Structures are given as C-alpha cells and as structure tokens.
Amino acid sequence: MSSDYSARHLSVLEGLEAVRKRPGMYIGSNGSRGLMHCLWEIIDNAVDEALAGYGDHIEIRLRDDDSVEVIDHARGIPVDIEPKTGLTGVEVVFTKLHAGGKFGTGSYASSGGLHGVGASVVNALSERLDVEVDLNGKTWAMSFHRGEPGIFDDGGREPSPDAPFTPFKEKSELRVVGKVKKGVSGSRVRYWADRQIFEKGATFNVDDLQGRARQTAFLVPGLTIRIDDERAASADSNEIVTSEYRFDGGISEFVEYLAADVPVTDIWRVSGSGSFTETVPTLQPDGSMVSAEVERTCEVDVALRWGTGYDTTVRSFVNIIATPKGGTHLAGFEQGLLKVVRKEVEKNARRLKAGNDKIEKDDVLAGMTAVLNVRIPEPQFEGQTKEVLGTPAARTIVSKVLTDALTEKFSSNKREDKNQASVVLDKVVAEMKSRISARAHKETQRRKNALENSTLPAKLVDCRSSDVEQSELFIVEGDSALGTAKLARDSSYQALLPIRGKILNVQKASVSDMLSNAECAAIIQVLGAGSGRTFDLDASRYGKVIFMSDADVDGAHIRMLLLTLFFRYMRPMIEAGRVYAAVPPLHRIVAINGGSKPNDVLYTYSEQELHGVLKGLERSKKRYKEPIQRYKGLGEMDADQLAETTMDRRNRTLRRVRVEDAEAADAIFELLMGNDVPPRKEFIVDNSRNLSQDRIDA
Incomplete structure (x- = not known):
C-alpha cells in the first residue's frame, strides 16, 4: 500500500x-x-x-x-x-x-x-x-x-x-x-x-x-x-x-392467530388518527429543491388482548412493513398503555392492595398479544431494511389515540367491560408483586451471599473452585446417582445437585407455584442468578449446567422438564450455550484378549452402535464376556466407569442445548408442555407411526 x-x-x-x-x-x-x-x-x-x-x-x-x-x-x-x-x-x-x-x-x-x-x-x-x-x-x-x-x-x-x-x-x-x-x-x-x-x-x-x-x-x-x-x-x-x-378480519384475526394462551379479555380494537406538520424538501418543476411545511395524517390501528400466560407478543408495522426493532410508534404504544394502567391502578389501589410500588412496563405487557399498525405518508425509516421507524410525531399520536380509547374502556359502565378491566388490573398487580418478589429473591442469590448464607440446599455438593468459567454444576437424577457421581467427580470444579424424581412442569404453572416448588427453587437458588426477567447471566455461580439423567423414557422426561424450566425462567443460560445434557453409555462390552494382555472395555451409546461393535468383534474373531452389561440407570455404574465415560473432560461427550429459533422453540414447548391438551394428543397420534419401538428404551 x-x-x-x-x-x-x-x-x-x-x-x-x-x-x-x-x-x-x-x-x-x-x-x-x-x-x-x-x-x-x-x-x-x-x-x-x-x-x-x-x-x-x-x-x-x-x-x-x-x-x-x-x-x-x-x-x-x-x-x-x-x-x-x-x-x-x-x-x-x-x-x-x-x-x-x-x-x-x-x-x-x-x-x-x-x-x-x-x-x-x-x-x-x-x-x-x-x-x-x-x-x-x-x-x-x-x-x-x-x-x-x-x-x-x-x-x-x-x-x-x-x-x-x-x-x-x-x-x-x-x-x-x-x-x-x-x-x-x-x-x-x-x-x-x-x-x-x-x-x-x-x-x-x-x-x-x-x-x-x-x-x-x-x-x-x-x-x-x-x-x-x-x-x-x-x-x-x-x-x-x-x-x-386471505383474512377479512384484519389485525383482530392476527391477534387471535398469534395468541397461544387462554384469553382473559376479548380482543380490544383501537383506531384513531392525528395530524402533524413536518418540513420536507419539495421537488420543483425546474428540478430545484425547496423546503416546505407539509401537513401529514397518521392513522393508528391497534388490536390487543390479555391472556392467562406471561409472555408478551407485540408486532408493530408501518404501512404494513414489519418493524421488528420498533421505533417511535411502538414507544408511543407502550407509553400510552403504561400511562392508562398506572392511573387505573392508583384509582383502585385499595381494592387491588397495590401498596406504594409502581407499575412498570413489563408488568402491563405480561400476557399481552398485540398488533400495532400505523399508516404515515413518507415515514422516516432508519435504512432501506426499514426495521426502525424514526418519525418523531408518531410517538405522540399513537400514545394519545391509545390513551383516549383505553381510558374510555376502563371507565365504561358496561358489565362486560368492567369485568374485563378488573381482570386486567388484577393480572397487572399480580405480575408487579411477582416481579418484586423475584427481585428480592435474586438479591439473596448472589454468589457471595450464597456462599456465606446457610440457605443453600443441604443436598448441594459444591466444588472448591471460585472460577465461574471452569466450574460445572451437574443436576443428577436421584440419590443413587449422586452417590456414584460423588466418587466420580473432580471436586475442584464439579458440583452436584440431586433432584428427587420429576420436577414441576413450569409451562403450566405460575411464577409463584414455580418458586414454591422445592426442586425448582433449589436449582434457581444454587445457580444464584435469579429467574425470569430479573435473571442476571453474569451472576451465575457456574459456567456450565449439565443434566445427567438415566438413558430411559423417564430420564428423557426429566431432561424435558429441566429444559422447560431453563427455557422459561433462565433462557439466557441456553442462549449463551451454557446448558448441556450428559451422554452416558448404554452398554459395556468386555472384549477378551489372549495371553496376559488386559481385556478391552468398549462402551456403546445406542442399540445400533452395539450391534455394529459386536459384528466388528465377530469379524475380528474376538470373544466377549456375556451377558453384556446394560446400564438402566446411572446408579448401576461404578465410579470409575462414570468418571471415564460421562464426567472426565478428556473422554466425555456432552450435547449442547441451543435455541436457534426462539419463536419456534416457544411453540414446541407450548405444544409439548402447555395447558392445551388436544393439540398435544393430535401431535402424539400423528407422529406415533414414525417412532420405532426399539427407541423407547435405548
């Protein structure tokens, strides 16, 4: 150069x-x-x-x-x-x-x-x-x-x-x-x-x-x-x-399509418009540009409803172009919504037992499904990909339209409107209390406090290292597996937490039910980073969390329940690639060597692999001890076998849990673990023909 x-x-x-x-x-x-x-x-x-x-x-x-x-x-x-x-x-x-x-x-x-x-x-x-x-x-x-x-x-x-x-x-x-x-x-x-x-x-x-x-x-x-x-x-x-x-119902049908939970309100439709002026360069007949003030009209169309769930789905659009990163129109929507709900909670504070705590945006949005569409002539976008709206006036107009319409809705004397408004306020206040409770819970779970406080579960077998990046937490199935794992682990950086049976299915349960469940609370407490919206990845006490369950149907179900817990309340751990599933072997084959040479020990991880290894031994004219050992559970393994195959970093195999598409993963969790039974039944019936009976216990 x-x-x-x-x-x-x-x-x-x-x-x-x-x-x-x-x-x-x-x-x-x-x-x-x-x-x-x-x-x-x-x-x-x-x-x-x-x-x-x-x-x-x-x-x-x-x-x-x-x-x-x-x-x-x-x-x-x-x-x-x-x-x-x-x-x-x-x-x-x-x-x-x-x-x-x-x-x-x-x-x-x-x-x-x-x-x-x-x-x-x-x-x-x-x-x-x-x-x-x-x-x-x-x-x-x-x-x-x-x-x-x-x-x-x-x-x-x-x-x-x-x-x-x-x-x-x-x-x-x-x-x-x-x-x-x-x-x-x-x-x-x-x-x-x-x-x-x-x-x-x-x-x-x-x-x-x-x-x-x-x-x-x-x-x-x-x-x-x-x-x-x-x-x-x-x-x-x-x-x-x-x-x-083709949909003739517009965004009301869109909200109904997006919503996955049971509704607690009807779909509320809000429409309105507002005018604003902006200075824009105007092209003259001679080709020159002259600045002129132009009056614009911003049309606002909103459909929203609250459901029994806790997740928020808000889709925003400008002239039917999706704005996944929001912009001024979404800011106005959230501002107007928060303003009205705060005012209504203050008016009904005594009935709601809201205390002096202030409602926050996330409390109002919990369980909400909404579609916001605004129409503006020549909107200002940030770049050709049009992911963020920048027109300043949109914020004020959307906020005012929503404030006026929701104030009228909450003040309505119609019995149906009053009942739905009351349910919404109850839900918002309950979410606020859960958030405050979770925040308090988070503060007590920091690493320093957790190490110095006696509230850590007695069944936790902690490691000696204070290096978070190197430390590993094994969540093991039952006390029998814990006994073997204690002898197999490297106590300098590997900690063990046994769980008793199957934990709570948190996809169906509320936050309070989850926190009151002993096994769920123990996992959150041991990890020390809080849960839900208050989860702090940097506060986690362990660099890796590894599920170590038996290689059978019950073990797979326990892994699914644990994954549901992490996906719902500790999702940043999964997104950061710090959640794993251990892969223990299914079979142990002892191949007999002639003379004084020690016998070879081979491990296989599926029935297919087992048959392949046995055929290979037969081709090599090698004998093997029978019966072949089949591990039904981790407790059946000797400590040296468990260490060699599942816990020793030099030899083990781990499956990293990834969330490539959060929306698709969320839909699968709702299908497999949610409250709605008929779709799950239909899924099982439709896919039963694709399941080999040999895979059930292999």
Whole structure:
C-alpha cells in the first residue's frame, strides 16, 4: 500500500454499480436473508397497489429453475415516457435509483416502498430479470441482464439467464408482445438472483415466505396472496405445493392467530388518527429543491388482548412493513398503555392492595398479544431494511389515540367491560408483586451471599473452585446417582445437585407455584442468578449446567422438564450455550484378549452402535464376556466407569442445548408442555407411526 493519498485514489460508483459493489447496504446481507429481502421488495410494490385500492390478488411462484415470479392484477407499471429521462416508466423503475411513484406525487396515500430503490436494487442483483405489463389492451415486455436492458435470445426454449444477451446500443425498447382485453391491467416480474452476488447456499425459504404472506394478508383485509412452490415437483410427480392466505378480519384475526394462551379479555380494537406538520424538501418543476411545511395524517390501528400466560407478543408495522426493532410508534404504544394502567391502578389501589410500588412496563405487557399498525405518508425509516421507524410525531399520536380509547374502556359502565378491566388490573398487580418478589429473591442469590448464607440446599455438593468459567454444576437424577457421581467427580470444579424424581412442569404453572416448588427453587437458588426477567447471566455461580439423567423414557422426561424450566425462567443460560445434557453409555462390552494382555472395555451409546461393535468383534474373531452389561440407570455404574465415560473432560461427550429459533422453540414447548391438551394428543397420534419401538428404551 502506498502512503500517498490524493483525488486519483477516489472511486465514484455510478447508478446500479454501487448496488452490486455494496449489496449489504441495500438488502442487509448476501445470504438467504438478503435473497428474501429482494423478493419482498417486489412483493411490497404489489401490496402497495392493493393498499391504494387496486388489485386484490397477488401470486408468487417459486420456479424449479431457481427463478421467482410475482404477479399482480393492479394498475400496471407505467409504460409511457418519463419526460426528464426520456425513458419508459418500466425502465425508470428498474434502472434508476430513487425513482418511483412514492415521493409525494399523489399516487399513494401511504406505502411500504419509500426510497425508490427496491425494484432497481433487485434488478441490479439479478442475473436476468423479465418484466411484463398488461396495460391499454397490450402486453409490454422488457428484459435486463444485471441491470442493463436488452434482449435475451431464448430460441423458443424456456427463459434462462444463460441465453445469449444483446444489450441495447442506442435506444432501449419496450416491446409489445401480446394483446389483452380492454380494462385488464397488471404486472409480472420474474428474475433469477445473481449467484456472483449471493452465497452459494442462499435459498428462498418457503416457511419464511408463507409466514410473511400470512402476516401481510392479516394487515390488508380482503387481499389474497397465493404461493406456488414448484421446486418440490419431480419427474415422477408434478405436484405443486400451494398455499393461499386471505383474512377479512384484519389485525383482530392476527391477534387471535398469534395468541397461544387462554384469553382473559376479548380482543380490544383501537383506531384513531392525528395530524402533524413536518418540513420536507419539495421537488420543483425546474428540478430545484425547496423546503416546505407539509401537513401529514397518521392513522393508528391497534388490536390487543390479555391472556392467562406471561409472555408478551407485540408486532408493530408501518404501512404494513414489519418493524421488528420498533421505533417511535411502538414507544408511543407502550407509553400510552403504561400511562392508562398506572392511573387505573392508583384509582383502585385499595381494592387491588397495590401498596406504594409502581407499575412498570413489563408488568402491563405480561400476557399481552398485540398488533400495532400505523399508516404515515413518507415515514422516516432508519435504512432501506426499514426495521426502525424514526418519525418523531408518531410517538405522540399513537400514545394519545391509545390513551383516549383505553381510558374510555376502563371507565365504561358496561358489565362486560368492567369485568374485563378488573381482570386486567388484577393480572397487572399480580405480575408487579411477582416481579418484586423475584427481585428480592435474586438479591439473596448472589454468589457471595450464597456462599456465606446457610440457605443453600443441604443436598448441594459444591466444588472448591471460585472460577465461574471452569466450574460445572451437574443436576443428577436421584440419590443413587449422586452417590456414584460423588466418587466420580473432580471436586475442584464439579458440583452436584440431586433432584428427587420429576420436577414441576413450569409451562403450566405460575411464577409463584414455580418458586414454591422445592426442586425448582433449589436449582434457581444454587445457580444464584435469579429467574425470569430479573435473571442476571453474569451472576451465575457456574459456567456450565449439565443434566445427567438415566438413558430411559423417564430420564428423557426429566431432561424435558429441566429444559422447560431453563427455557422459561433462565433462557439466557441456553442462549449463551451454557446448558448441556450428559451422554452416558448404554452398554459395556468386555472384549477378551489372549495371553496376559488386559481385556478391552468398549462402551456403546445406542442399540445400533452395539450391534455394529459386536459384528466388528465377530469379524475380528474376538470373544466377549456375556451377558453384556446394560446400564438402566446411572446408579448401576461404578465410579470409575462414570468418571471415564460421562464426567472426565478428556473422554466425555456432552450435547449442547441451543435455541436457534426462539419463536419456534416457544411453540414446541407450548405444544409439548402447555395447558392445551388436544393439540398435544393430535401431535402424539400423528407422529406415533414414525417412532420405532426399539427407541423407547435405548
């Protein structure tokens, strides 16, 4: 590298070249996430048309040639000439950054597309993109190769990005390729993602696509979104996997879909609007920019309800674009909600026995499922990925709309409203008391206090080391396993905590029930980091927590119950990769050696592995002692065997518990361990045919 630095070292990237050089700036990443973001840029354009009242049907086709096609029946992309560039509307939309009909031109009252870069970015990152527009009784078509307009010579075959491509030299051409009936309009966009840009393993995830299509259908009542996945079809089967979504109930149905627990209130619907002014640069006819004050209207639509559970699910959207990281609208929602509930609790403090403690946001949100959607012309987002809303006025407007509506709800004289309001206040105050109790519990569980205090369970067999990173806590099943583990452990860094049988299923129990359960309380107390929202990972007394249970059905159930406890109340331990399951062997084989050579001891961990080892010994013409020892429980193992196979760091095998997708894991825990029995019964019946009887005790 040269030390001199002058203007000749600077690079100026023009147009779509900048997109191809730095795709992450526009789509977040060049993996599967970025690939899906490109698809949603095209779909969102069709959804914006539906929001404006044009077209109520969108089709998405995942082709088996690695392309994807989006079809709408809206107004169609303009095909006439744009006066400033002299190009057709189609070419402007797909080749010019920051060009479109969403810059306050009156084409859209509100839209998800804002920056005019979505379609052009997808085009720049596509090896081939074909667009067809039905308009004015004709079908117009244009093709692009990595953002450059031209013609592909497919030779009568199926379209392919590998077909010979000829770019336009002097003037681009929007071709007429067919006719349509009068009044028929719409657009079709098909593209092949450029594998020079995207990672080799990047794919369109149909589950993510279905999830977002369902979400969009909830947010735009009356809109039908259909997904055809042709990739699953084979030469033997032409079956196309199709899914279709349409919801006329809007976000009320969305809340009902998201909620997993039993409701304690009906779905409360809140709607309203507010006006604000902002100074924006306005494009003049001569091309100059002049600042002007513009009056905007922010429309607010909220659906919420409380349930018997304790988890919070709040989804926020701006012009139907998801804002997973929130923003000013979500801050206004939480502010208005907290303000009203605090006021109502203060008014009813005597009945509720709330004392002088103050309600916090998490107390109000516990057990709530809510969907917040605001519509703002030209909202301010932080970046093209639109994950955070920055429009300041949204906070005040959302807060006021929610405050007015909830105040009216809590003040209503209707019997049903009064009953539901009373239940909500009782739940919020109970959550506040649980939080305060948990905080007090946390303070007494710090490592220093725990070591000096006699309240640590007497059955804990602690280690000598004070190095948290090196220390390990084994949660063992029963006193019989504890006796063997005591002799097998390294007492300098391995601690033991026996539990008696199966602990409480905390998925069905309240926080107070969990804390009053002796086994659950002992685990939380020994770990010393608190529980729930007050859990402090840095305060944990042990670097690893290892479940060591028998290799049978009961042992698997105990592991599941322990995992449920950690997932619900100590989830940061799992997220940090500090929770493990020990893998003790199932069989011990003693292979007989001839002469004075000591016999070989072999351990196997499944029936399949056992049969493989025995066949290997037979092929080697080696004898083995019979009967082969089968460990039904950890208590049957000698201390040296347990140390060698399960506890010694040099030889043992541990399974790390991971949470790759918290939402999916949460759904599985609710299905397997929750209060709702029929879905669990259906799950067991449907999957029973996939379970081999040999696996039950192996």
